[in-house]
Amino acid sequence: MIPPTMRAVVKARAEAGAELQTVPVPKIGPRDVLVKVRATTICGTDLHIYRWDPWAQSRIRPPLVFGHEFAGDIVAVGDEVTTVKVGDFVSGETHIICGHCYPCRTGQYHICRNVKIIGVDRPGCFAEYVALPASNAWRNEPELDPAIAAAQEPFGNAVHTALSTDLATKTVLITGCGPIGLFAVGIARAAGASRIFATDVNPGRLEMATAMGATDPLDARGAVATEILAATDGNGVDVLLEMSGNAVAINQGFQSLRYGGYAALLGLPGRPIDNFDLANHIVFKGAMVYGVSGRKMYETWYQTRALLGAGRVDIRPIITHRLPLDAFGEAFEMMIKGDAAKVALFPGGI
Numbered sequence: 001m002i003p004p005t006m007r008a009v010v011k012a013r014a015e016a017g018a019e020l021q022t023v024p025v026p027k028i029g030p031r032d033v034l035v036k037v038r039a040t041t042i043c044g045t046d047l048h049i050y051r052w053d054p055w056a057q058s059r060i061r062p063p064l065v066f067g068h069e070f071a072g073d074i075v076a077v078g079d080e081v082t083t084v085k086v087g088d089f090v091s092g093e094t095h096i097i098c099g100h101c102y103p104c105r106t107g108q109y110h111i112c113r114n115v116k117i118i119g120v121d122r123p124g125c126f127a128e129y130v131a132l133p134a135s136n137a138w139r140n141e142p143e144l145d146p147a148i149a150a151a152q153e154p155f156g157n158a159v160h161t162a163l164s165t166d167l168a169t170k171t172v173l174i175t176g177c178g179p180i181g182l183f184a185v186g187i188a189r190a191a192g193a194s195r196i197f198a199t200d201v202n203p204g205r206l207e208m209a210t211a212m213g214a215t216d217p218l219d220a221r222g223a224v225a226t227e228i229l230a231a232t233d234g235n236g237v238d239v240l241l242e243m244s245g246n247a248v249a250i251n252q253g254f255q256s257l258r259y260g261g262y263a264a265l266l267g268l269p270g271r272p273i274d275n276f277d278l279a280n281h282i283v284f285k286g287a288m289v290y291g292v293s294g295r296k297m298y299e300t301w302y303q304t305r306a307l308l309g310a311g312r313v314d315i316r317p318i319i320t321h322r323l324p325l326d327a328f329g330e331a332f333e334m335m336i337k338g339d340a341a342k343v344a345l346f347p348g349g350i
Contacts, residue, residue, distance in 0.1 A: 002025060002034070002075060002076060002129070003025060004024065004025060005022050005023065005024055005025060006022070006023060006024075006025050006127055006128035006129050007020060007021070007022060007127065007128055007325065007326075007347065008020070008021060008022075008023045008065040008123075008126060008127035008128070009021075009065065009066065009067065009126035009127070009325065009328045010023065010062075010063050010064065010065050010066075011049055011050075011060060011062045011063065011064045011065075011066050012062055012063050013062050013063070014052065014057065014062055015052055016050065016051055016052045017050065017052075017329075018049075018050055018066070018328065018329075018332075020325070020326060020328065023065060023127070025128075025129045026123055026129060026130065026131035027131070028076060028077075028078050028131045029078055030078040030079045030080040030081075031078050031080050031081060031133055031134055031135070032077075032078045032081070032131050032132065032133055032134060033074045033076065033077050033078070033081060033084060033090075033131070033132060033133075033134045033137055034074070034075050034076040034077075034129055034130075034131050035070070035072040035073065035074055035075070035090060035092070035125075035129065035130050035131070035132070035137070036072050036073050036074075036075045036128065036129055037070050037071075037072040037125055037127060037128060037129065037130055037347050038071055038072045038073065038089075038146040038149075038150075038346070038347075038348065039070065039071050039072070039146035039147045039149065039150045039344050039345070039346055040067050040069055040070040040071075040125045040126055040150055040325075040344070040345050040346075040347070041069040041070075041147065041150045041151045041153075041154070041319070041342055041343065041344045041345070042067070042069075042331055042332065042335060042342070042343045042345070043068065043069055043153075043154055043179075044178060044179075044180070044245075044268065045068070045119075045120070045268065046066060046067060046068075046119070046126075046332075047332065047335060047336065048268070048270065049066050049120075050332050050336075051336070053270040053271075054270055054271045055268065055269075055270050055271070059120060060120065064119075064123065064124070065119070065123040065124050065125075065126060065127050066119040066120070066124045066126055067119045067124040067125045067126030067127070068092075068094040068117060068118045068119035068120065068124050068125060068153065069094075069125070069150050069151060069153045069154055070091065070092055070125035070130060070150050070153075071089070071090065071091045071092075071140065071144075071146045071147075071149030071150040071152075072089070072090065072130070072146075073087060073088070073089055073090075074086050074087065074088045074090060074137065075129075077134065078134065081134040083134055083135070083137075084134055084137050084139060088137070088139055089139070089140045089141075089142050089144070089149070090137040090138055090139055090140060091137075091138045091140055091149050091150060091152050091153060092118060092125070092130070092132050092136055092137060092138065092153065093136045093137075093138060093153070093295065093297060093298065093301065094117055094118040094119065094132075094136070094153060094294075095109070095110060095112065095115050095116075095117060095136075095294050095295075095297065096115065096116045096117070096118065096122070096132065096133060096136060097109050097112035097114070097115055097297070098112055098113070098114035098115070099112075101113040101114055109296075109297040110160075110293055110294045110295060110296050110297050111293050118130065118132060126325065126328065126345065127325075127347065128325075128347045128348075138152070138298075138301055140152075141309075145316075146344075146346075147319050147322060147344035148308065148315065148316065148319070150344060151179075151315060151318075151319060151342060151344075152301070152304050152305075152308070153295070154179060154180050154183070154342075155180075155183050155304055155307075155308070155313075155315060156294075156295035156300045156301060156303075156304045157180055157183075157266060157292065157294060157295060158180045158181075158183035158184040158187055158243075158266075159183075159187060159295070159300050159303050159304050159307065160266075160292055160294070160295050160296055160300045161180075161184060161241055161243070161264045161266045161292045162184045162187040162188055162191065162241055162264070163187065163191065163303060164264045164290050164292065165239060165262045165264065165290075166191075167187075167188050167191040167192060167193045167239060168191060168192035168193070169192060169193075169194050170193055170194060170237075170238040170239050171193070171194060171195045171196075171197070171232055171237040171238045171239070172188045172193045172195070172196050172197065172237060172238065172239045172240075172241060173197040173198075173199070173228060173237040173239070173240050173241070173253060173256050173257070174188065174196065174197070174198045174199070174209075174214070174241045174243060175199050175220070175240070175241070175242050175243060175244050175246075175249040175250070175252065175253045175267070176199070176200060176242070176243035176244025176245070176246065176249055176267055177198050177199070177200035177202070177205035177206060177208065177209045177217075177243075178200075178205070178243060178244070178341070179318050179341050179342040180243050180266065181198065181200070181209070181241075181243035181244070182205070182208055182209060182212050182318050182341060183313070183315060183318065184241050184243060185198055185209050185212040185213050185214050186212040186213055186313040186314070186315065187307065187313055188213070188241070189212070189213030189313075190307060190312040190313050193239075195215050195216065195231075195232075196213060196214045196215050196216065197214070197215070197216040197217075197218060197228055197231075197237060197256075198210075198214035198216070198217050198218065199217075199218045199219070199220040199224055199249060199252065200217075200219075200220055200244075201219065201220045201221055202338045203219075204338070205338070205341070206218075206219070208317065208318065208341060211317060212317075212318075216228075216231065220246075220248065220249055220252065224252040224255075224256060225252055225255035225256045228256040229256065232258070235258045235259075236255075236256050236257050236258035236259075236261060237256055237257060237258060237261065238258060238261055238262065239261065239262050239263070239264075240253045240254065240256065240257045240261065240262070240263040240264070241263075241264050241266070242263065242264070242265045242266065242267050243266055243267050244267045245267030245268045245269045245270070246267065246269075247269065247273045247274070247275075247276075249267075250265075250267070250269075250273065250276070251275075251276065251277075251281075254276075254277075254281035254282070254285075254287070255281070257281075257285065257287055258285075259285045259286060259287075260285070260286050260287070261285065261287050261288075262287070262288045262289075262290070263287055263288070263289045263290070264289075264290045264292055265289065265290070265291050265292060266292040315342075318341045318342045319341070319342045319343075319344055320340045320341045320342060320343070321334065321340045321342075321343045321344070322343075322344045322346065322350060323343060323344070323345055323346070323350070324345065324346055324347075324349050324350055325345045325346060325347040327345070328345060331343040331345060
């Protein structure tokens with residue numbers, strides 16, 4: 001029996017913070033499914049929303065149930081659904097596409113011009129139930145840890161970013177050792193990178209980066225570009241994977257990139273970046289720059305399954321805390337302070 005109401009974390013007002021409220025269980029259409037959430041993980045985008053920074057202010061319209069990384073069991077399906085069934089254990093591809101804009105009609109679904117994102121543009125998954133199109137439900141193996149299953153969505157962002165170019169035998173710099181940066185370290189190691197530089201200001205995060213496979217953890221408050229150039233015979237790194245969204249780190253990354261190098265940018269700045277030297281960082285270097293938005297649908301999901309399922313990348317150490325949904329405030333504060341990497345919340349309790 002599906003109840004009429006549920007507990008959910010709501011961005012109730014246009015200000016910092018969030019509230020645990022009782023709200024209606026989402027309704028589903030003929031091509032939708034309703035998922036009872038087993039686990040949901042907190043993302044950097046959720047931190048933007050929680051803190052109510054300029055990006056969140058420009059995009060979010062409270063009140064909104066937010067959160068977009070989840071795994072759970074399908075408990076209801078629409079009349080036209082044939083691809084999944086009640087009882088399936090699924091994760092969610094959170095980009096809901098229109099299917100008719102130019103990118104969609106040319107196979108670039110991940111940059112749909114009319115995309116609606118779960119937990120950003122429509123109700124999210126920091127809740128007991130979440131609704132989504134059946135086409136966005138990704139079936140998991142029943143034995144997969146629900147927290148790992150939920151984290152496939154952000155792990156997929158790292159997969160898309162890291163595997164957008166060939167990393168085998170390359171020198172790689174990963175700027176920002178938050179959860180997705182740490183995922184990228186593990187992916188770069190699995191892909192055969194010859195040397196992996198990783199930067200952050202948090203010593204604990206740098207220790208985790210080393211455990212994930214970084215060969216050269218660097219304090220971002222130091223002379224990062226000078227150290228990297230010295231370590232690469234003055235050339236710089238072949239590949240920059242920018243995960244931080246921090247203006248200082250972005251500049252350091254491009255200063256450290258070799259001429260003719262490749263940069264993939266995933267980090268989301270909270271505001272426009274000033275004083276970026278476009279001419280010297282990109283034009284005169286002949287750098288190739290790729291902007292990453294989410295995951296490729298659904299190529300990245302298959303790559304993610306292959307990396308996690310074969311044990312090539314173990315992300316269990318990155319999920320540092322598991323808490324009940326009611327403890328969401330504690331979880332957000334730990335992440336803001338840098339005391340946690342990835343936090344999983346469990347609506348049904350631990």
